[in-house]
Amino acid sequence: MDLLYARWQMGLSLAFHIIFAVIGMAMPVMMVAAEVVWIRAGRSEYLDLAKRWARGTAILFAVGAVSGTVLSFELGLLWPTFMESAGPIIGMPFSLEGFAFFLEAIFLGLYLYGWQKLSPWAHAFAGVMVSIGGALSGAFVVTANAWMNTPAGFRLVEGKMVDVDPFAAMFNPAAGAQVVHMLLAAYAAVGVGVAGIHGRLLLRHPADGFHRRAFGIALTVGLLASLLQPLSGDWAARVVARTQPAKLAALEGQFATESYAPLRIGGLPDVEARQTRYALEIPGALSFLAHGDPAAAVTGLNDIPRANWPPVAAVHLAFQVMVAIGGWLTVLALWAAVLWWRGRLFHSRLFLRAMVLSTPLGFVALEAGWTVTELGRQPWIIQGVIRTSEAVTPMPGLGVPFVLFTLIYLALGSVVIVLIRRTVLETVSRGPHR
Amino acid sequence: MIEPVVLLSLVLLLSLTSYALSGGADYGGGLWDLLATGPTADRQRATIAHAVGPVWEANHVWLIVAIVILFTGFPRAYAAVSTYLHVPLVLVLVGIVLRGSAFVFRAYGPDDPRHARFWGRVFAIASTATPFFLGVIVGALTEGRLPASTEGSFATVFIRPWVTPFSLAVGAFALALFGYLAAVYLTLEAHDAHERAAFRLRALLSGVVVGVLAASVLLLSGSEVRFALLASPWAVPLHLATGASALGAFVFLWLARYQLARLAAASQVIFILWGWALAQYPYAIRPHLMLADAAAPVNVQVLLLQILGIGAVVLIPSLLYLFRIFGVRGHHTGGA
Numbered sequence: 001m002d003l004l005y006a007r008w009q010m011g012l013s014l015a016f017h018i019i020f021a022v023i024g025m026a027m028p029v030m031m032v033a034a035e036v037v038w039i040r041a042g043r044s045e046y047l048d049l050a051k052r053w054a055r056g057t058a059i060l061f062a063v064g065a066v067s068g069t070v071l072s073f074e075l076g077l078l079w080p081t082f083m084e085s086a087g088p089i090i091g092m093p094f095s096l097e098g099f100a101f102f103l104e105a106i107f108l109g110l111y112l113y114g115w116q117k118l119s120p121w122a123h124a125f126a127g128v129m130v131s132i133g134g135a136l137s138g139a140f141v142v143t144a145n146a147w148m149n150t151p152a153g154f155r156l157v158e159g160k161m162v163d164v165d166p167f168a169a170m171f172n173p174a175a176g177a178q179v180v181h182m183l184l185a186a187y188a189a190v191g192v193g194v195a196g197i198h199g200r201l202l203l204r205h206p207a208d209g210f211h212r213r214a215f216g217i218a219l220t221v222g223l224l225a226s227l228l229q230p231l232s233g234d235w236a237a238r239v240v241a242r243t244q245p246a247k248l249a250a251l252e253g254q255f256a257t258e259s260y261a262p263l264r265i266g267g268l269p270d271v272e273a274r275q276t277r278y279a280l281e282i283p284g285a286l287s288f289l290a291h292g293d294p295a296a297a298v299t300g301l302n303d304i305p306r307a308n309w310p311p312v313a314a315v316h317l318a319f320q321v322m323v324a325i326g327g328w329l330t331v332l333a334l335w336a337a338v339l340w341w342r343g344r345l346f347h348s349r350l351f352l353r354a355m356v357l358s359t360p361l362g363f364v365a366l367e368a369g370w371t372v373t374e375l376g377r378q379p380w381i382i383q384g385v386i387r388t389s390e391a392v393t394p395m396p397g398l399g400v401p402f403v404l405f406t407l408i409y410l411a412l413g414s415v416v417i418v419l420i421r422r423t424v425l426e427t428v429s430r431g432p433h434r
Numbered sequence: 435m436i437e438p439v440v441l442l443s444l445v446l447l448l449s450l451t452s453y454a455l456s457g458g459a460d461y462g463g464g465l466w467d468l469l470a471t472g473p474t475a476d477r478q479r480a481t482i483a484h485a486v487g488p489v490w491e492a493n494h495v496w497l498i499v500a501i502v503i504l505f506t507g508f509p510r511a512y513a514a515v516s517t518y519l520h521v522p523l524v525l526v527l528v529g530i531v532l533r534g535s536a537f538v539f540r541a542y543g544p545d546d547p548r549h550a551r552f553w554g555r556v557f558a559i560a561s562t563a564t565p566f567f568l569g570v571i572v573g574a575l576t577e578g579r580l581p582a583s584t585e586g587s588f589a590t591v592f593i594r595p596w597v598t599p600f601s602l603a604v605g606a607f608a609l610a611l612f613g614y615l616a617a618v619y620l621t622l623e624a625h626d627a628h629e630r631a632a633f634r635l636r637a638l639l640s641g642v643v644v645g646v647l648a649a650s651v652l653l654l655s656g657s658e659v660r661f662a663l664l665a666s667p668w669a670v671p672l673h674l675a676t677g678a679s680a681l682g683a684f685v686f687l688w689l690a691r692y693q694l695a696r697l698a699a700a701s702q703v704i705f706i707l708w709g710w711a712l713a714q715y716p717y718a719i720r721p722h723l724m725l726a727d728a729a730a731p732v733n734v735q736v737l738l739l740q741i742l743g744i745g746a747v748v749l750i751p752s753l754l755y756l757f758r759i760f761g762v763r764g765h766h767t768g769g770a
Contacts, residue, residue, distance in 0.1 A: 091505060108491060
């Protein structure tokens with residue numbers, strides 16, 4: 001029971017933090033874009049836009065910073081055995097992340113409080129540093145997570161990890177694909193989300209130049225990332241196929257080991273009957289996507305000991321959700337490109353409505369993707385090396401901190417939503433910023 | 435040639451020192467927000483918010499750096515601390531979360547005084563509770579009552595080792611010390627003479643409290659810790675240095691030489707921390723775990739030192755830039 005509470009607490013903390021972390025990564029990029037247009041073209045509406053976005057970002061960034069602090073402690077509070085062995089091996093990316101986060105925090109202070117104290121270019125430079133710091137800290141942390149999926153950089157001698165090589169650990173087989181996939185997901189989720197919010201206001205006030213500019217920048221960031229995302233997803237899937245066959249089998253609902261394995265769209269895995277029902281199957285497509293050859297054999301769950309199965313149905317469903325949203329965002333990107341080509345980007349009410357409806361989808365895909373990564377690795381905390389159940393803290397009564405942090409996150413989440421609505425959106429729709 | 439583990443311990447101490455001098459003072463600011471009284475109370479709160487606003491996120495990162503050094507460089511110590519001190523660590527985390535969030539909720543919220551008052555109160559209370567529990571944790575690592583295994587009842591293993599008069603006294607001492615440091619810093623941030631006088635009075639009073647609590651901590655310490663704190667060869671010079679700084683801070687506050695008072699108070703905090711660290715050395719956690727036994731493999735230690743060195747090259751100019759722009763003495767006209 002305590003193990004379950006620990007997993008829920010960790011999952012909840014990650015799910016909560018990731019929302020604010022990606023906003024902290026992507027918003028500065030959009031703020032800088034607006035600011036550069038202001039400096040170069042002298043159009044003060046863009047300065048106004050950068051300032052309004054900055055207000056929201058300040059709140060969201062702070063919540064991201066403190067929830068990230070919680071995670072750096074929770075690794076030890078919940079999984080001390082894991083950290084005792086893994087700390088030295090994945091400490092390098094975490095130390096680098098520390099510095100990246102430092103840069104982010106320093107230059108965010110300069111950015112938020114330095115409008116009058118810095119020259120325009122110095123101020124924009126601070127924003128660039130925040131963006132770089134954000135992307136780097138995200139990348140470093142993800143390499144550590146990738147190491148849990150594809151552990152490298154040590155030898156296992158009698159259950160102990162020796163001959164530690166932190167570089168090999170950081171550049172583990174999954175690192176590249178996971179980092180690229182995560183960075184693109186961050187820009188896609190935030191860009192689409194912000195575009196959706198301004199899109200809603202643009203539907204109400206079609207002539208409003210402010211929302212048009214905001215919509216334009218956010219849409220560009222979000223949909224460019226969405227357009228590239230399927231490529232990185234394909235890369236990530238190939239890595240999973242090569243390194244984590246159980247995860248691949250679970251996310252595809254693949255029970256039998258077979259050549260010409262089909263790609264399943266939808267469907268519900270039945271673990272007892274060992275088959276996935278109601279799926280639309282494309283013959284050979286999974287073999288081709290995973291191994292580049294429709295005749296290639298894909299390992300099914302039947303050939304993996306039952307004790308090493310991840311929760312199949314949850315992983316499969318989360319994967320379907322992520323892929324479906326990814327596909328939809330790609331369609332939106334192509335649609336936007338066509339509209340832009342015809343000069344009708346801001347005039348198609350149908351497209352605006354589609355964007356408004358898609359506002360939260362990037363974030364849903366982000367959470368679903370992390371569900372696939374994390375649940376798909378179970379029952380291992382370090383794939384094939386330490387089980388999650390072996391790593392949990394011996395402290396009893398973990399239900400108490402779980403409930404405590406759940407309540408805190410619920411409260412913070414509600415306050416953030418109310419504040420963003422009240423202080424950012426309403427001032428925007430009312431008119432000039434004070 | 436100094437061993438890497440010693441250098442790494444030193445770097446850990448340096449990041450803790452930086453955290454105490456910067457983040458510690460931010461906590462102290464929250465204490466004075468809570469205790470703001472008199473005709474200038476609202477202005478005091480505004481001054482504190484202006485002083486803390488642009489820098490607190492960066493100051494907070496020192497804690498992250500310390501944690502990362504701990505789990506990369508001293509993984510066994512990190513695992514033991516987070517196992518046996520789970521409860522106070524959770525309390526610290528709750529404090530950090532509420533304090534950081536409440537600060538921005540107040541700063542960026544609607545112009546409604548009730549909203550500002552509520553989140554100001556949360557910020558102040560969380561800022562006061564957090565350093566207390568941080569101090570309790572340091573006290574527990576020093577006192578040596580943490581068990582060597584998790585055998586035993588919940589209270590024996592997870593509560594009693596840190597709910598001791600000594601650890602609680604260290605908690606109170608940490609809170610008083612950060613409050614004192616903040617009050618001294620704030621004399622330089624004040625907007626007018628009335629406000630400055632208020633912070634000066636607070637600095638002097640909390641300085642006295644720091645002295646009383648330091649004496650209580652010594653009285654409550656066990657014989658081994660007391661010996662380490664008082665009788666070792668380096669103890670006398672360090673105590674003299676601490677005493678001289680404290681005296682200096684008092685005199686300069688009295689004479690209204692605030693720049694010098696700040697220098698003296700910061701030195702006082704540094705000497706106190708280093709005195710504690712020397713008393714603790716070579717233990718990570720008394721009495722079971724030595725730093726050398728808690729440490730990561732040597733190649734990891736060396737690599738970590740190199741990364742920290744390279745990181746410092748990027749970090750220090752950036753920090754100096756931040757503090758230069760917002761000035762060592764505030765009056766921030768900026769603000770988003």
